[in-house]
Amino acid sequence: MIKITNLEKVYRTDEVETVALNKLTLEVKEGEFVAVMGPSGCGKSTLLNIVGLLDDPDSGSFLFNGIEVAKFNERKRAELRKRNIGFVFQSFNLIDELTVFENVELPLIYTGVKSGERKKRVEEVLDKMQIMHRRNHYPQQLSGGQQQRVAVARAVVNRPKLILADEPTGNLDSHNGNEVMQLLTDLNEQGTTIVMVTHSEHDSRYSHRIIRMLDGQTVLENIMV
């Protein structure tokens, strides 16, 4: 599903040049659950942004489902992204002015799903995440675990093939963290590919494969048994 070859990304400010990705090569197959680990500043988040089509690489090749997307412009990336990729963030990134229902509904609005169908699908996924009773609440009224469940619901409502999770349990206690990891595992078992960036060895054990990064390169791969 994802085939990355010699990918490079350099951030430049007036005086400093930071190499975030240094000729990185990586492959993720459909249905895999991959954890990306490494120290701060090793390029994990940059990798996730590029894989998530939020950012573009400076050079190298990125095949997404066999299509070369490294040179896609913003509009094409957005189009591909909204139909194929779901995101889960460490800080949830829910919109404070929208209710739980409306937050989850958002991706469907942007992909042009009709209102009746939207309602059905949002309710279905809220039910699955067991937060149906909170549908009319605003994010500030929820606990961290509940917020992340809403975020996961939002990530899956569009039935994406790929979910990218950036430290999904970073802001949660261990109980809530485990619940979210279980949700991701369930999704993976139902066929969704998952790439997760994490600092937590505990969380990484939910994955099939751990990729360790250092200074913009992959240095080690562990296959989980």
Added chain:
Amino acid sequence: MIKNYFKIAFRQLKKNKGYSFLNILGLSLGMACAMLILLWVNDEVQYDRFHKDYSRLYQVLENQAYDGKTYTFAALPGKFGPAIKQELPEIKYSARADWGSRVLFTLGDKSIYEVGNFTDPDFLKMFSFKLLKGDTATLLTDPTSIIITNKMAEKFFGKEDAMGKTLKVNNDKLYTIKGIMEEPPPSSTLKFSWLASFKIYEGQNQWLTQWGNNGIQTFVELNAGADARAVNKKLHDFISSKDTSAIAKPFLFSMNEWRLRNKFEEGKQAGGRIEFVRLFSIIAILIIIIACINFMNLATARSEQRAREVGVRKVMGAGKGMLIRQFFSESIFMSLSAMLIAALIVWLVLPSFNTLVEKKLSFDPGNPVISGGLLLMALFCGVLAGSYPSFYLSSFNPVTVFKGLRIGKNSVIVYVRKGLVITQFIISIVLIISTIIIYRQIQYVKERQLGYNKDNVLFTPLYGKMRGHYPAIYNELMATNVVENVAASNNQVLSIGSSSGDFSWEGKIPNSQLLVSMEWVSPQYVPAMGMKLASGRNFYDDITSDSSSIIVNETFAGIIGKKDPVGQIITRGNGRKLTIAGVVKDFIYNDMYRKPDPLILFCDTSNVNELAIRLKANRDISKAVSKIETVIKSNNPAYPFEYKFLDDEFNDLFKSESLIGKLSRVFAFLTILISCLGLFGLAAYTAERRTKEIGIRKVLGATVPNVITLLSKDFIRLVVIASVIAFPLAWWMMNKFLQDFAYRIAIQWWVFAVAGLLAVAIALFTVSFQAIRAAVMNPVKSLRTE
């Protein structure tokens, strides 16, 4: 989708109450202000448009050239109107009219003065004044009948039908009411309470038969398809073809322009009220722009808070276009809310505004023009105010905003925001300067040395038999002991109407033409008005001994150019010789801004219309007036006593200038208020953003004044930059404005200093509130919140 946009817009409003309040208040004030101005502008533009054929209706004016100077008049010979209708096929209708006569109407013991016109029957056919009763075909043909307005009819007859009834006119003849007309609407240039046949006026004024005597108004309607330019060509020499000595060159003056473009200079149109219409339209747009700038600034200042939302939406699949639409919906939602409040404000202040501008403007949102205008204005504001924030906010990159967006000191948006604040203050400062200069100019002219004393003089018209009794009235008034002096004259001193080019004197350049104003006065006129003689003597008290003596003003004496003008002979066109008995020091009449034109005073009371009575100083005015009333009434019992004070009339001359002055003060105040609302909000965000910095500074030893200076400095710098740009701009504009006045003030530097300091002071006051709040905050608290 739209529903979703508006939902979010509404929740944003609710969540940021303070911000929304500032934004909507500023925008509503700006919109209300613009609405009022546009109502006024619309009223001005709609003048006379109720006439069905307004595009084919004209008044005929004429130019007269004197020694290189061209004057424009509305006065035409009495024979002109009928002659052009007969001779020019393009003229469909033509109607002559006098200048509006004030006539006393009596029914039983009820006597009321009403102003109306003597005019030709075509008047009813060309203008769309509504005839309620009567027959257009026969009205104004017979010299014993009259048309009155419904309002006048009600005054005399109440609810009774006035048709066929009679009214006594000037205590003389009875006129039968044969027509009832609706009162001319407020938007009509022509105003009258009655209309009567022009034949009556012709019978009283024999000079109407002369081609060289210009004395009445003429209105025409052209046939459909007739070319006004072709008609003008034929009109140009029409009068001189009838009388070779006549110099009047007639031309058509379209009804479209009566209201707004009625100023003529050197025979050419030179604006008029249209300048006010333009000025105020520009002000309306500027005020709207200022209010929209507030919106843009506050919206972009809040961008750090909105950035995460933009990021999330983009990650969820929103394209830039969708986000732009979302932010536009928000600003349009905001401006629609502001419009509702603005409409409420307009509804509340319209009565006061009407008093201020002396109009009867109505604000009816049921009127599609009004509601359409409101909606258009809201959309315009929403799009203008939302434009920059929409494009700016929607351009955020999710990757950057999730990392934590901090807008640097040097980023483009900061410069744009500063530029917008500078723009607001440029407008404010220019308005402050203009307000001061306009006010000073008006005061300057009002305090001009007039050459006579306008205080304690009351005017009363000489009606009925009073003219014949003038010597007796004079003596009786002098005997009241409240009167210092009395004089009679043809016109009031503020508006001397007659003029002629028909004079010659020894040494006059042959064939040169000089237009000389003429006034007929009683012997005591010069001393009674408080005028001073430069040389020679005043008229003798015995009128008959001075029948061929004149007094000229200094301007005329200067033109004659003799060392001693007294004793010089001036010859009229008809050969009559007049001797200059005295020279009166120049006094200001007609145009308060110009030097007086040359003038001759004749000693002749046979045609006087006005009695000027100078009261003794420091007397009880109401007692003095009642004593005068007794005298006048005893000499003219059939007429009610009416009077006006000269200084009131004088102040009336500055009505439109005073209005401009008042309005510019109101608008300047509002502009500054709206700008300050924006500045206040901006200062709040700056203080909020710098909370941590302020905390650290305070921990390191910064005092409260240090912090206030830190926060205010940036804003004050913007106001100073605005001043530097505003000063030359205001100077240029005001210099142009003052060019229109021959008698004008010089622009002084202190006006700029005052305006600049005022703007800085206002800005400082606005910003310091937030600065002090931030400065006195406990640093422990502010550091913890970060």
